[in-house]
Amino acid sequence: MSDDLPPEPDNMPDPNTLSEPLSRAIGERYLTYALSTIMNRALPDARDGLKPVHRRILYAMRELRLSPSGAFRKSAKITGDVMGNYHPHGDAAIYDAMARLAQDFAMRYPLVDGQGNFGNVDGDNPAAARYTEARLAQASEALMDGLAEDSVDFRPNYDGTLSEPVVLPAAFPNLLANGASGIAVGMATNVPPHNLHEVIDACLHLIKTPDARDDTLAGILQGPDFPTGGVIVESRDSIAETYRTGRGAFRVRARWEQEDLGRGQWQIVVTQIPYQVQKSRLIERLAELIQTRKIPILADVRDESAEDIRIVLEPRARNVDPEQLMAALYRVSDLEIRFSMNMNVLIDGRVPKVCSLKEVLRAFLDHRREVLGRRAQFRLGKIAARLEVLDGYLIAYLNLDRVIEIIRHEDDPKAVMIAEFGLTEVQVEAILNMRLRALRKLEEIELRAERDALLAEREGLAAMLADEAAQWARIAEQLKEVRNLFGKSSPEGQRRTTISEAADVEPLDLDAMIEREPLTVILSKMGWIRAMKGHQPLDAEVKFKDGDGPGAALHAETTDKLMIFASNGRFYTLPANTLPGGRGMGEPLRLMIDLPNEAEVIALFPWREADRYLVASKAGDGFVVQAADILAQTRSGKQVLNGEGLLCRKVAGDHVAVVGDNRKLLVFPLDELPEMARGKGVRLQKFKDGGLSDAICLTLAEGLNWPMGGGKTRTEPDLSEWLGKRATAGRMAPRGFPRDNRFA
Structure with a gap:
C-alpha cells in the first residue's frame, strides 16, 4: 500500500529547521559573541584586576602547588593543565599570557616567577614552553590568600568536571598595581600600572574618608609608575582630570x-x-x-x-x-610617547563601565569587605565544629571510667553513649577515634585552653561582623600588611617613574642646521627620484633605467621642502636634503611617501611660504590655496583637493585662462576664484561634454603666450574675445593654439 502513496514534495520544510529573518539571526549571534568577548576575554575585573585567562593560569599553578618557595615546573606542563582543565583555547595564547605575567619589564609586580628566557625589552619573544620553567610569585599568593576559606564563589569549568573561582580574593588592588589592556567588541581598556604603596595609601584614605574627592585620591596616587621607569611630563591638573573621568593620556619620556x-x-x-x-x-x-x-x-x-x-x-x-x-x-x-588611559573595566564581573579612580578603588574595597565577611563566616563554621568536638572530649574526661567501660563491654557503644551522655554523632565518633595517650591529664588542660581561645575568637568575629567600623579597620590592617611586604620599604616597591611638568625648551630649528647647497632634482616617468649636486642644465642628458625616461626636473637647494601634488588630490612634503644622490638611478618616490600605486605625480616644486597655487580637478572644479595649507607633516600627505587632480599652477597675475577638452578657451578675473584650505572648489568652465584640459594664471595686459615648434613662442595680446565670467563656456581657441590643449 505504501507504493500507492503520493511522493512527498521536495520543498517540504524540515521539522527541525527554525526560520527567522537573517538580520535578527545575525544580530543575536553577534551580540552573543560580543558579550562573550567583553565578559570572558578582553576586559579585566575591577575586583582582582585579572582577565579569565590570567585568573585560570594562577589558579592552575596553585593546584599544581607551585608556591614561591617551592620548585619550578615546566611551562609546557602548566600550559597543558590550564588548557585541559580551565581554558579551552590555544596553548600558544595561554603561554603568551603566562609569559607576560613573568616579565618584569611588562608587569610592575610580576605574578609569575619565571626561570629561563621569557623575552626581553628588545622585543624578543620568550623561548618555547618546553624550555622554560615557572612558579607563582609572592604577589600571586597575596591575590589568592583565603581562596580555600570560601571567600569567593566558584563555578563549574567548561566541561563541568572541575570548579574554578569566579574572582580571586585579591589582597591588593591588582588592577591599578599592574595595569591591564585589551580590545573587546566596540570597546577597549588600557590601564597603566601604578605604585602599590601609593595605591594602598589611596585605599586607606578612602576607608577613612568615604566621600573623598577624586582630586584628593589622585594627589595621593600621583600618577602611573611604569616598570621601565621614564618621566611623565604632565601637569597636576591634567593628571587629576584623567583620573576623574577615567579617560586621558600621559606623555612619557625617556x-x-x-x-x-x-x-x-x-x-x-x-x-x-x-x-x-x-x-x-x-x-x-x-x-x-x-x-x-x-x-x-x-x-x-x-x-x-x-x-x-x-x-x-x-x-x-x-x-x-x-x-x-x-x-x-x-x-x-x-623617546616620547603618549600612553592613553581608558579605565573600562567590569564592575562586579558583569557590567562594563569606564570608571574614575574613586570608583575603581571603591569596587576593590567593597570586594575586600565581602571577602572578609565570607572568611569570617567560614571561620565561625570551623570554630563551631571544633567546639562541638571539644565539648564531647570534655564530657568524656569527666566520665572517663564509664566511657571506657562502655567501649569495652557494649556491643553498640555509640548508641549507648549518645543515650547516656546526650552526645552527638560527631562527638561520639571523635571520642571513639581518640588515641589512648590522649587520655592523660595534660591533654585535658590543653583542650580547655583551646576551647577558651576558640570561644574568645568566636566572640571577636561575631563582634566584627556586627560592626561595620571594625570590618573596615580589619581591612585597613590587612592592606598595611601587604604594603609592608611590597611597599617602599622593599627595593622593588620604590617609585620608578618620576612626574614633572615639561620644561620650556626653545624648539630647535633643524633647517638652520642643514648646510645650504644647490641641487638639481630629477624625477623619472616611473617615479624614481634623485638629487644631483649643483644646478645642472635641466635639459642635460641623464641616464635612466631601461624602459624609464625623464619626467620632471627642477633647481632647488638642500634647505628646500619639495612639494609633490598627486592625482588623488593630496600634497606630499619631501625634504630636499633627504633625497638620494645623483650617482645612481635614485630611489622610488613611493618608498619615501605613502603615494598609492594608482595615483600619479602631477606637479613637483619647491615650497615657498609666500606663494599661492591654483589647483583644479579633471571635472573642471578648482580654487586657490595658500602655501601654508599644503605643507604636509607626515608621509601620508595632506588632502587638499577633493576629486581627481589635474593640475597645480603657481598664482601670478590678475586673470585665469582655462581651456577644455573641446578646445574652447575662457579668460576670467582671478578674484572670481575662492581661496580655500581644502575642498572641491568652484566650476571654472562650462562643458557640454568632456572636461578641463589645462589652466594657467596670467596678466591680462601682457596677453597669452604658448610655445610653438622649434623653441618659438606665440603671443595673443588681445584676449577681449575670450574674456568672460567664470563658469561660462568660452569660445574656440585662437588659430595656432597647441593641438594638445596645453598652455605650456
Whole structure:
C-alpha cells in the first residue's frame, strides 16, 4: 500500500529547521559573541584586576602547588593543565599570557616567577614552553590568600568536571598595581600600572574618608609608575582630570643624562625608555634619522646595554644644546610617547563601565569587605565544629571510667553513649577515634585552653561582623600588611617613574642646521627620484633605467621642502636634503611617501611660504590655496583637493585662462576664484561634454603666450574675445593654439 502513496514534495520544510529573518539571526549571534568577548576575554575585573585567562593560569599553578618557595615546573606542563582543565583555547595564547605575567619589564609586580628566557625589552619573544620553567610569585599568593576559606564563589569549568573561582580574593588592588589592556567588541581598556604603596595609601584614605574627592585620591596616587621607569611630563591638573573621568593620556619620556667626556666633548646616555617601547626598534628609528639626515645634529647612536639600559647618543657638534637635541628627538621618535588611559573595566564581573579612580578603588574595597565577611563566616563554621568536638572530649574526661567501660563491654557503644551522655554523632565518633595517650591529664588542660581561645575568637568575629567600623579597620590592617611586604620599604616597591611638568625648551630649528647647497632634482616617468649636486642644465642628458625616461626636473637647494601634488588630490612634503644622490638611478618616490600605486605625480616644486597655487580637478572644479595649507607633516600627505587632480599652477597675475577638452578657451578675473584650505572648489568652465584640459594664471595686459615648434613662442595680446565670467563656456581657441590643449 505504501507504493500507492503520493511522493512527498521536495520543498517540504524540515521539522527541525527554525526560520527567522537573517538580520535578527545575525544580530543575536553577534551580540552573543560580543558579550562573550567583553565578559570572558578582553576586559579585566575591577575586583582582582585579572582577565579569565590570567585568573585560570594562577589558579592552575596553585593546584599544581607551585608556591614561591617551592620548585619550578615546566611551562609546557602548566600550559597543558590550564588548557585541559580551565581554558579551552590555544596553548600558544595561554603561554603568551603566562609569559607576560613573568616579565618584569611588562608587569610592575610580576605574578609569575619565571626561570629561563621569557623575552626581553628588545622585543624578543620568550623561548618555547618546553624550555622554560615557572612558579607563582609572592604577589600571586597575596591575590589568592583565603581562596580555600570560601571567600569567593566558584563555578563549574567548561566541561563541568572541575570548579574554578569566579574572582580571586585579591589582597591588593591588582588592577591599578599592574595595569591591564585589551580590545573587546566596540570597546577597549588600557590601564597603566601604578605604585602599590601609593595605591594602598589611596585605599586607606578612602576607608577613612568615604566621600573623598577624586582630586584628593589622585594627589595621593600621583600618577602611573611604569616598570621601565621614564618621566611623565604632565601637569597636576591634567593628571587629576584623567583620573576623574577615567579617560586621558600621559606623555612619557625617556630618562637621560649628559655624560662628560673631557675636553669639551660630551654624549647623551638614555637609561630608561618609555613603557612598551621595544629598545631594538627605538634604536633602528634613531639610526634611520641619522641616515636620512632628518636630525642633522645627531652623529651616532650606540646600544651599550647589558643588564640595564644604556643607549648612547653622540652629537655632531659640541656647541649643540643637549636639551634642544632631546626635544627634537622627542618629536620624531619613541623617546616620547603618549600612553592613553581608558579605565573600562567590569564592575562586579558583569557590567562594563569606564570608571574614575574613586570608583575603581571603591569596587576593590567593597570586594575586600565581602571577602572578609565570607572568611569570617567560614571561620565561625570551623570554630563551631571544633567546639562541638571539644565539648564531647570534655564530657568524656569527666566520665572517663564509664566511657571506657562502655567501649569495652557494649556491643553498640555509640548508641549507648549518645543515650547516656546526650552526645552527638560527631562527638561520639571523635571520642571513639581518640588515641589512648590522649587520655592523660595534660591533654585535658590543653583542650580547655583551646576551647577558651576558640570561644574568645568566636566572640571577636561575631563582634566584627556586627560592626561595620571594625570590618573596615580589619581591612585597613590587612592592606598595611601587604604594603609592608611590597611597599617602599622593599627595593622593588620604590617609585620608578618620576612626574614633572615639561620644561620650556626653545624648539630647535633643524633647517638652520642643514648646510645650504644647490641641487638639481630629477624625477623619472616611473617615479624614481634623485638629487644631483649643483644646478645642472635641466635639459642635460641623464641616464635612466631601461624602459624609464625623464619626467620632471627642477633647481632647488638642500634647505628646500619639495612639494609633490598627486592625482588623488593630496600634497606630499619631501625634504630636499633627504633625497638620494645623483650617482645612481635614485630611489622610488613611493618608498619615501605613502603615494598609492594608482595615483600619479602631477606637479613637483619647491615650497615657498609666500606663494599661492591654483589647483583644479579633471571635472573642471578648482580654487586657490595658500602655501601654508599644503605643507604636509607626515608621509601620508595632506588632502587638499577633493576629486581627481589635474593640475597645480603657481598664482601670478590678475586673470585665469582655462581651456577644455573641446578646445574652447575662457579668460576670467582671478578674484572670481575662492581661496580655500581644502575642498572641491568652484566650476571654472562650462562643458557640454568632456572636461578641463589645462589652466594657467596670467596678466591680462601682457596677453597669452604658448610655445610653438622649434623653441618659438606665440603671443595673443588681445584676449577681449575670450574674456568672460567664470563658469561660462568660452569660445574656440585662437588659430595656432597647441593641438594638445596645453598652455605650456
